[in-house]
Amino acid sequence: MSLWGAVRQRVADVRAAIGFIPTRRLAYAIAAIAPLWLLSGWQIGEWVASLAVFALLAAVVVDVA
Numbered sequence: 001m002s003l004w005g006a007v008r009q010r011v012a013d014v015r016a017a018i019g020f021i022p023t024r025r026l027a028y029a030i031a032a033i034a035p036l037w038l039l040s041g042w043q044i045g046e047w048v049a050s051l052a053v054f055a056l057l058a059a060v061v062v063d064v065a
Contacts, residue, residue, distance in 0.1 A: 026063075029056055 033052040039045025 026060065029059065 033049070033056060036045070036049040036052050040049050
C-alpha cells in the first residue's frame with residue numbers, strides 16, 4: 001500500500017470512529033448560547049449557561065441518533 005493509500009485508509013477509519021460532522025445549524029446554536037457565558041459571573045448566570053450547554057448537548061445527541 002502506498003503512503004497515499006495508507007493516509008486515505010486512516011482518514012476513513014477516523015471518520016467512521018467519529019461518525020459526526022458538525023453542521024451549520026450546530027454552529028448557529030453554539031453562537032446563540034455563547035453570550036450566556038458572559039452572565040457566568042453571577043451564580044444564576046452560571047446555571048443558565050450550564051443548562052444551555054446541556055440542552056445543546058442533548059440536541060446534538062438526538063440529532064446524531
